[in-house]
Amino acid sequence: MDRMDSEITFGQWLRRQRRALDLTQVELAARVPCAKGTIRRLEADDLRPSKLLAERLAETLLIPEQIRANFILFARNGTPGDSSIVSFSVAAGAGSGSSAMPPPPTTRRYLIPAAPNPLIGRLHTTNAASELLLRPDVRLVTLIGPPGVGKTRLALQVAQQIQSRFREGACFVALAPLHNAEHVLPAIAQALELLDSGRSLAAALADRLRGEEMILVLDNFEHVTSAAPDIAALLTATPALKVLCTSRVPLRILGEHEFIVPPLALPELASQPVTATLAANPAVALFVARACAVQPGFEIRDDNIQQIAEICRRLDGLPLAVELAATRIKLFSPAALLARLDRRLPFLTGGTRDAPARQRTLEAAIGWSYDLLNELEKIYLARLGVFWGGWTLEAAEAVCGDTGDAINSLVSLVDHSLVQTSHTEQGEVRFTMLETIREFALIRLHERAEAPLIQTRHARYFLSLAIESEHGLQGPEQVAWMQRLNADHNNLRAAFAWSLSSQGDVELGLQAGAALWWFWWTNGQVGEGRQWLQELLQRATAAGLTVTTPYGRTLLGAGILAFFAGDFEVAMSQFEQARDLGAQLNDPITHGYAIFMIGTVLVLSNGGDNAYAVVDQGALILHQAGAPAVWHVGVTSLARTLLSFQQGHLDEAQQYADAGMAVFRQLGQPYGIGLAFNYQGDVARLREDYGVAAERYQTALPLLRQANARSEIPAVLHNLAHVLLAQGHLFRAEALFAEALELHREIGNRMGVIECLIGLASVAVTQDQPRRGAILLGAVDSLLALLNVPLFAAEQAVYQRNAEAASHRLGLQAWEEAYQAGRAMTLVEAINFANIISETQG
Incomplete structure (x- = not known):
């Protein structure tokens, strides 16, 4: 066994074999079976399989019996004991004889929801719709028919039947819970797990889908038809995209093919007596x-x-x-x-x-x-029509429960198939209602003249839930609260819309908006959060509510979301207003946090040495605020870690990272603890203490996965890849950079993509491939110019070091040619080029 074989890890080996079989992580996970995340962690060497899982992998990969024991040891230990398993090629084995692996399943990157029952009597209709959508000249098919005809079920069947023809498969987007056409693009982005960074969602979706071959299934479009031009624009910008839509009415846009969904064939009693x-x-x-x-x-x-x-x-x-x-x-x-x-x-x-x-x-x-319901059940059905996208028992009792037993009424409605149930990951039961039945319920509610009363109860309940969530999001129940808010996001949207109406309570809306800014940030909905907060501020100004604590907190939240969106000018204005109002109202959280963020903007905008004094002033005010500001102290301590990196003050950065860790351990918040471990790893890495850095990053990952911190997980993988690169583990480093790049791409984090491109350029230069490194660095500069945000100091140092090395090895003329080739690349082209490098090397 040569040196390279002895250095290969199980994760690297598994990744190579999966790619040799042309399988995605999702497809391999489906065959084992196990979770997709398990395969990802195995390939990243972040997890060792149990003996049972190793045995299932051996069976799935058709490892011969004579080397299966070696395979299991390899999987369990992470490094090969001898060359028998390293030299074995799954792809070669699968290509000979009757032991060939079955063809890849149809599941691709996106998953179509599983149907609860077989589709009956729709074979001909399914085939006809599938053939229409597969025609090269057809990009948009709208399944049209009355409510209850089975449009959604047919769309699912069509997508499942033909998704294997598309590289990325099919993605399902439920539009029924939406009550505004402006939410169609955010719903598509959410289904695609595209992070809302605050820029135009239309442009972000076009960038995301331009290089993908897939079917986008848009279900229940009839009530948001004014969003049809957005779909037309998306189709124009993405040549490989096809859209399958269900609606009661056509979209009326160019290129639409209407497909009428007929009722099921009826029996002919006269001619079919048997x-x-x-x-x-x-x-x-x-x-x-x-x-x-x-x-x-x-x-x-x-x-x-x-x-x-x-x-x-x-x-x-x-x-x-x-x-x-x-x-x-x-x-x-x-x-x-x-x-x-x-x-x-x-x-x-x-x-x-x-x-x-x-x-x-x-x-x-x-x-x-x-008509089969009793009077109490009829009242409950009518009142339940105010919920958007489902509800919990607690919500039903609060909104509808002044007339009797909510539990028995809900059980009866479920038994009558007027309400459906589902279970969350925490085992909580949620209730939903078919959209056509919900419309029927709302008609009954208006007939009872109860609509204003019940809608007010609904809005007040969910706005109060948002206010309550602020404390929950800051502690050990953060994960559960994130999931609850996600499940009730459409109810929250309806509640905010009510608060902005003439009958609403804008001050309650301000309190709820101020409580949710961190949720909108971590959930990747910066743009939507900014819109709600801006409308609340405008409505409150008109109502004369500008000198209130909720108004100040909302200004602060709006400024933070503007900062995350890179809109520093707007952010600074809102921070300054929040600072002044916080001082006037003796609100130390608003006052201190606003000052801290003003200093942060100044630091990142090269505002001079005084900028750090402003940061410190804000931090001091928060410290002096005591218990109510503990979470804010933790957040600003970790932010101060990053600002210390800008000055190169590693001892100071360590102190801030440790202080943030102490706060989040006290609070028990998984996200904050994981983030603190990541920053401690950053300090160790910059000190070139790579063993400690790796340990911190590997400790951070499971915590951030528990918190579903979609923006932070790829950042930690990127950081860990730099450690492996410094330790000489080039293949593992490259694999982690590639994985992090893909995760950043999925959530739309362009700065994260740029940092991973720099990492892959570092790998290329270290592997004595300076031209590839120069091309990637050229792409980085082009993307940075579009983003208009500077690199952090540590990333800039990595960039500069590799640019100098590549230029020295190539010579100025060859460097300039490669660099300009990279600068000419689009984001999609740069990512594809990086993936080609990764595939070639892996």
Whole structure:
């Protein structure tokens, strides 16, 4: 075994073999099976597999029996014991004989939600829609049909059927919870896990999708049709993108292909009297499948098949109507169901005569289920219509619960298939309602003249939840609070919209907005947060509420989000206003934090030595504020660590990192503890104490993963890669830089991408590939010019060192040619070039 074989780690070996098989991490994880994150951590040598997982990997990779024991030891120890496993090629083994691995699964980078039940009776329709979308001249297909016809389910089936034809697969975006067309692009960005950095989302999405081959599934577009031009612009900017949309109305944009989704085929009673023939009818088969799901003993017989077929005919073959009717089989025989439809349909077809029959029939099915509820359940159903995107039991009790037992009412509504349930990662039950049923519920709410009252309760509950979350986000329950706020994000949007209305409470909105700025930052929604805070400030100004603590805190939050977006001019203005108001109202948090941020802007804008004195003044005020400002002291201590790096004061940086660690350990916040470990690692790395640095980074990673700190995880991987590079582990360093670059790209962090390109340039120069390094450094300069934000001092030093080395080895003319080639690259081209380097070397 030569020296290079002896140095290879299990993570490097696994990454090579996966790439040789042309598998993504998601695909390999699906075969094992295990979590995608497990494969990523194995390849980064951040995790050693259990014996059971190692055995499953051996089976999945078809490791021969004679070397399987060596493989398991290799996987468990991280380094090979002999050359038998290192020299084994999975790809070679998979290419010979009957032991070849099965073809890659259709799952790609994005995942289509799993369907709860098989799709019945839609084979021809699915194939026709799939063929249309696969045509080279078709970019946009809109599935059009009435509510309840099964547009969403058909879209999922089409996407699942053809996603393997697209490199990145298909991504599903639920638009039903949105109540404003302006939220369509943010919803797409969220589904793509694209970080909102505050710049134009349209441009960010175009940059993200320009080099990807995928299907974007936009579900329930009918209520946000004014966003159709945004979709047209996105299609124009991304030549490999295809869009599959579901809507009750066409989008009416150039290039749209309308696909009418018909109801399920209906049984012909006169010509199909045979039980077996009727049972094969799609609508009848759907009814029977759903009836068996709620009543396992249910079966088709000669004495009930005619009634079942007639029920399907009366419901026009609409899947939702058929399913709702089938769930009542627990209470009624098919004959009794048919009789009730006879009595209720004329009464519930309250639409105009020129309205489509299917719309009237769907309302009849929902209205019929509604009529089976008792009075309390009807009230609950109507009131639950105010929720956007779901709710918890606690929320239902607060908003709807003054009339009786919320639990029993919700259980009944779930049993009636008017409300659905799901479970969060913490095991909490959340409730949701189909959009068509929610519309029905809101009509009932207005008929009861309760809409203003219940909407006010809803808004006050969620604004109060936002205010409560500020403390929760700062402590040991931070992860749970992030997940809760994410789950209720659309409810929060509705609550903020209410606070801005003439009937709303803008001061309560200000308190909630001031509490959520950190959530919007860490959740990658800087632009949306800035918009809400700006509108709240304008509304409060009009209402004469400018000399209040909530107004000052909102100014501070708005300034911080503007700072993160790189809008220093706006940020400085808001910080100065917050500083003055904080002093006037004796609010030390607003006063001190605003001063600290003013100093930070001055430092990063080369504001002179006085800038650090301003930073220190703000930090002192926060320290003197005592317990209420403990979290702010921790945040500013870690920020001060980075500012110390700018001066090269490593001892001072260590003190600030340690101080921040002490605060976040006291608070128990996983994110803050992980971030402090990362900064301690930075200090050690800059001191060239690489063993300590690696230990700190490796300790930070699981904490940040626990906190789902999407912006910080790739930063730590980047930092750890620099340590490995300094230690001479070039392959592992390159793998981590490449992984970090991909994660930064996924969340839209362009500065993170730039820093990883510098890291990969360092690898290239160290490997005596100065031309590749020069090209990457040229791309870095081009991207920095667009971003208009300077590199931190440590990154600038790495850049300068490698630029000088590459220039010396190439000579000035060759350096200039390579450098200019890099400067001519777009962001996508630079990333692709970096990936080619990584693939070639790996």
